[in-house]
Amino acid sequence: MRVLITGGAGFIGSHLVDHLRARGDEVVVLDSFVPTYDLRRKEENVRASGLSEGAVGPARLVRGDLRDRALLDRLLPHVDAVVHLAALAGVRDSLDDPAAYVDVNIVGTQTLLDAMHAAGLRRLVFASSSSVYGARPDGDTFTEDDPADRPVSPYAATKRAGELLCHAAHAAWGLDVSCLRFFTVYGPRQRPAMAIARFTSLVLAGETLPLFGDGSSLRDYTFVGDAVRGIACALDRPQGFAVINLGCGSPIRLDDLVAAIGRAADRRVRVEHLPEQPGDVPRTHADISRAGALLDWRPQVALDEGLAAYLAWVRARDGV
Numbered sequence: 001m002r003v004l005i006t007g008g009a010g011f012i013g014s015h016l017v018d019h020l021r022a023r024g025d026e027v028v029v030l031d032s033f034v035p036t037y038d039l040r041r042k043e044e045n046v047r048a049s050g051l052s053e054g055a056v057g058p059a060r061l062v063r064g065d066l067r068d069r070a071l072l073d074r075l076l077p078h079v080d081a082v083v084h085l086a087a088l089a090g091v092r093d094s095l096d097d098p099a100a101y102v103d104v105n106i107v108g109t110q111t112l113l114d115a116m117h118a119a120g121l122r123r124l125v126f127a128s129s130s131s132v133y134g135a136r137p138d139g140d141t142f143t144e145d146d147p148a149d150r151p152v153s154p155y156a157a158t159k160r161a162g163e164l165l166c167h168a169a170h171a172a173w174g175l176d177v178s179c180l181r182f183f184t185v186y187g188p189r190q191r192p193a194m195a196i197a198r199f200t201s202l203v204l205a206g207e208t209l210p211l212f213g214d215g216s217s218l219r220d221y222t223f224v225g226d227a228v229r230g231i232a233c234a235l236d237r238p239q240g241f242a243v244i245n246l247g248c249g250s251p252i253r254l255d256d257l258v259a260a261i262g263r264a265a266d267r268r269v270r271v272e273h274l275p276e277q278p279g280d281v282p283r284t285h286a287d288i289s290r291a292g293a294l295l296d297w298r299p300q301v302a303l304d305e306g307l308a309a310y311l312a313w314v315r316a317r318d319g320v
C-alpha cells in the first residue's frame with residue numbers, strides 16, 4: 001500500500017513511518033515542520049526513519065502545509081490511503097491561540113477531505129483524541145457512542161469538529177474513515193511538552209516536579225508502538241465510518257505515574273503540588289472493546305515496560 005502520512009515528521013507519525021516501512025508499505029510524509037517544539041527533534045525523526053526528499057522512492061518527505069490544496073492535488077494521485085496526523089496538538093497551548101488550532105485542525109482537515117474527494121481517494125485514518133470526551137463523572141469508562149459535545153479546551157473542540165467533518169465526507173462522498181481517539185500516547189520521540197517527557201527530564205536532572213492538582217487525576221496511557229499498530233490495523237480494515245478508542249483501558253493516577261518514572265530512572269522524586277490547569281480533564285478511561293472487535297487490536301505494552309523503553313531512548317540520546 002502507498003500511504004500519505006500528514007504530520008509524519010512528528011512523534012506518532014515518525015513511528016508510523018517505521019512501522020509501515022517494516023511491513024513493506026511505501027510512505028509519503030507531508031509535514032510543515034511547524035515550530036511547536038525544537039525542530040531538531042523533527043529533523044532527527046525523519047533521519048531516523050530514513051525519509052528522503054527526492055521525487056521518487058519508497059519513503060519520501062515533502063515539506064509543505066496541509067492547507068496547501070494545490071500541493072495535496074499533486075500528492076494524492078500517487079497514494080492509496082491517507083493517515084491524517086498533522087495538527088496543532090496539546091490542550092494547554094490551544095488556550096493561548098485557539099484560532100491557530102481552528103485553522104490547522106479544522107480548515108486543514110476539510111482541505112484534505114476536499115482534495116481526497118477530488119482525487120477519488122477513499123481511505124482515511126484520522127487522528128482524534130480522548131480529549132473530545134470532556135470532563136466526565138467518576139467511574140465511567142469512555143465509550144465511543146457517549147456524547148462528546150462538551151469539550152473543555154479549544155484543542156478538544158477542533159478534534160471533535162474533525163470527526164464530524166470526516167463523517168460528513170463519508171455521508172456525502174462515501175469516504176471510508178476511521179477516527180482513532182488516542183489516549184495519551186507516550187514513548188521515544190514524544191513531544192517534550194507532554195507530562196512523561198517533562199517529568200523524566202526533571203527527575204534525571206534531580207529537580208522538583210511541578211504536579212498540577214493533588215496527584216489523583218487519572219490518565220489512560222498508550223505506548224506509541226501500540227498506537228501505530230492500531231493505525232495500521234485501521235488502514236487494513238476499512239469500516240465505512242467508525243470512531244474507535246485506542247487506549248490501555250486501565251487508568252493510572254498521576255502520583256503513581258510519577259513514582260513509576262522514579263523507579264524506571266532509579267532516582268528519588270520530589271514533587272510540588274500546583275493548582276489544576278484550565279483545559280485539563282480530571283480523568284480519561286478508555287473502553288477498548290470496539291478496537292478489539294473491529295480491529296482485533298489490544299494494547300501489548302504495560303506502563304513499566306513502556307517507561308523503560310522511553311528512559312533507554314532518553315539516555316541514549318542525551319547520554320544521561
Ligand SMILES: NC(=O)c1ccc[n+]([C@@H]2O[C@H](COP(=O)([O-])OP(=O)(O)OC[C@H]3O[C@@H](n4cnc5c(N)ncnc54)[C@H](O)[C@@H]3O)[C@@H](O)[C@H]2O)c1
Pocket residue numbers: 006007008009010011012013030031032033034035036042064065066067084085086087088089090104108127128129130181182183184185186191
Ligand atoms: N501524542 C498524543 O498523546 C496524542 C493524543 C491524542 C491525539 N493525538 C493526535 O495525534 C496526532 C499526532 O500527534 P503527535 O503527538 O505526534 O504530535 P506532533 O506535534 O509530534 O506531530 C504533529 C505533526 O504535524 C505537523 N503539522 C502541524 N501543522 C501542520 C500543517 N499545517 N501542515 C503539515 N504538517 C503540520 C507538525 O510539524 C508535526 O510534525 C495529532 O493529530 C494529535 O492531535 C496525539
